[in-house]
Amino acid sequence: MxxxxxxxxxxxxxxxxxxxxxxxxxxxxxxxxxxxxxxxxxxxxxxxxxxxxxxxxxxxxxxxxxxxxxxxxxxxxxxxxxxxxxxxxxxxxxxxxxxxxxxxxxxxxxxxxxxxxxxxxxxxxxxxxxxxxxxxxxxxxxxxxxxxxxxxxxxxxxxxxxxxxxxxxxxxxxxxxxDDEDRTLLRIGRLLRQAERTSNTAERDAFFAKAQSLATRHQIVLAVARATAGAEERSEEPTWETVLIGESGKRSLARYVRLLLEIARANDVRAAIYTSNTRVTLYGFGSDIAVVKALYAALVTQMVADGDAHLRAGAHKSDTRLVWDARRRAWQERPVHGSTARAAFYEAWADHVGERLRRARDAARDAAVAAERAAGSTVPTAPSVTSAQAAPAATSSSTELALRAKEVEVVDYFSRMQRDHGIRGTWKGAAYAGHAAPGSRDAGIAAAARARLGTERAITRG
Known part of the structure; x- marks a missing residue:
């Protein structure tokens, strides 16, 4: 046959x-x-x-x-x-x-x-x-x-x-x-499941890096395809999608938003945050938004679970602060409030996860560019003039040019949507809590380093 x-x-x-x-x-x-x-x-x-x-x-x-x-x-x-x-x-x-x-x-x-x-x-x-x-x-x-x-x-x-x-x-x-996009999302989901199942920190970190590397490589392939296709052949254009973060008045919403922003930054997606922190609108290419949602759905539940475990263990009580006792007329050292410890834990967790995502993204991009340069696939770019004598023309790979073109397209689209959607101001987040609970901050970093991720069900697309 x-x-x-x-x-x-x-x-x-x-x-x-x-x-x-x-x-x-x-x-x-x-x-x-x-x-x-x-x-x-x-x-x-x-x-x-x-x-x-x-x-x-x-x-x-x-x-x-x-x-x-x-x-x-x-x-x-x-x-x-x-x-x-x-x-x-x-x-x-x-x-x-x-x-x-x-x-x-x-x-x-x-x-x-x-x-x-x-x-x-x-x-x-x-x-x-x-x-x-x-x-x-x-x-x-x-x-x-x-x-x-x-x-x-x-x-x-x-x-x-x-x-x-x-x-x-x-x-x-x-x-x-x-469908390459669906298979990529499926593979990311299975990597997340493998990370969830293993108790080995090194293995979990490796699965996490592979998930982001796979997502980045998929984005690179799409970016190059978009750059080389004719206008009439381009099947994907920038779009936007609103993600529900939580109900109004719920604690820690700003920290959930912070995690989503870290993931979005690593995947070439821009975001606009509702004042109430209950929703975030993501702007970018649909395939990138799907990856952001997949990673967020898997990671936010783990961040909350890790934070709960930290508080249940009472480890946050090692963080103390001086409080004036009016009855005894003296300063007393007391543990920080649980909400402060949780906030510090979440902040550090989200920041460290974002750092890991960016490292994986940069490594994947550098590898793609290096491979193309090794194959001799470079194109001339406009020379820069630093004196009366023009400098030699620089060269860039088609991957580099495609990624830059993609970033410009997303930035332009986001700027247009800001005007159309009436988006104003800058999101300031919540007050930094890490200095008040350094022990919880360090615990958050340690937990994020072994980030146990979610299952493939988290990436089911609507």
Whole structure:
């Protein structure tokens, strides 16, 4: 079948890319996609010694899917991830395959061992391909299978491998109808879920950075596409959307707004804040606004949960202030009020999260520009004259020009909307509380550094 041949060709290309990445650890993988050079830093692909080792890995994968609530329901509503899979050695060396069995072990993966020449199959790309057949039974190598394989990689915390595989599929003429924006948002959501599930601070921070890096890379691709397309081909224009922050009179609204602004700044989105802090109107490209809403929905609940835990533990009582006791006619040292401690915690949490988002954004942009410069894709820009003699003409990459053009377009649109919507004044936020509760401020920074993010449900688009 043509689709099967294309799928195998794409996965052979995928495996070759992974081999290249394994030979050059620490260096980004450069892939030519059309007229663009894309950078990938793929996760480490698992390798195995024998089928028994593969069995251990398959058991762990299925247990992980069940523990994280990643259901793969078959047509009868049975979660395939909850059904065991047996791995057995295969006599032939040319193929690995999946076969249906009887319950309780409905699936069998046959892997040729190393002794018969099966070393090529003892790798994650092959084993997870066969496991995808178990999770999506009876569909061959059609679109449903490929979607399941991509989702499996994402659910296992390998979003870059999923992106790389999806690129291989597209280069081989498969899945060209997949909505890139929706798949990007889905991958961001799954990264957020991975961050929520892990108790390891370093892993959580890595998932967080990957989510913002993926969002930034998606924005760069769209910006370059907008800059190179003719006016009649441009499908996305700046727009605006109002986000509800909370009910009037609710405490901490200004701190919620502060968090949303930090996320918006990292994603090229402008904002106008209602005087009551109950609503914020976001201005920018729709795809960027969707990313901002996704990250905010995931992060604000975690910020509140972290703040509540801080107050419940009584850690804020280490912050004290001098209060005049009229009865005793003396100054007394008392703990700061809980509301002050919460405000300081939220401020620091939002600021630190914003800093992490900006670092991830800048790293992704620098990598995209560096890749384009390495490929020699630069264009001349107007020279600057510092004396009677003109300086040599500078060069910029098309990515840099596209990003600047995008920023200008958003700024111009926001300026126009400010006039049309009658937006005046500057948002001043709430009084700074960090100096009054330095302990809570430091606790907020520490909590934001391990920011446990929300689930993929948070990014469901209206």
């Amino acid at each position: 043509p689709e099967t041949r294309q799928t195998y060709a794409a996965e052979d290309l995928f495996a070759a890319w992974l081999d290249t990445a394994a030979r050059t650890p620490g260096e980004p993988l450069r892939i030519q996609v059309g007229g663009e050079v894309r950078l990938f830093e793929p996760e480490t692909e698992p390798r195995f010694t024998d089928p028994a080792h593969v069995q251990q890995m398959v058991d762990r994968v299925l247990a992980h899917l069940c523990a994280t609530g990643s259901r793969y329901d078959d047509p009868e509503g049975v979660d395939a991830a909850a059904i065991p899979v047996v791995v057995r050695p295969r006599r032939g060396h040319r193929q690995a395959h999946y076969e249906h069995g009887e319950l309780p072990a409905r699936g069998v993966i046959a892997i040729p061992p190393r002794e018969v020449g099966g070393s090529w199959s003892l790798r994650g790309a092959v084993v997870l391909h066969e496991l995808a057949h178990h999770l999506c039974p009876g569909t061959g190598h059609d679109r449903a299978f490929r979607t399941t394989f991509l989702r499996l990689l994402e659910d296992l915390g390998m979003p870059v491998l999923a992106d790389l595989l999806h690129t291989a599929y597209r280069l081989n003429g498969l899945d060209t109808g997949v």
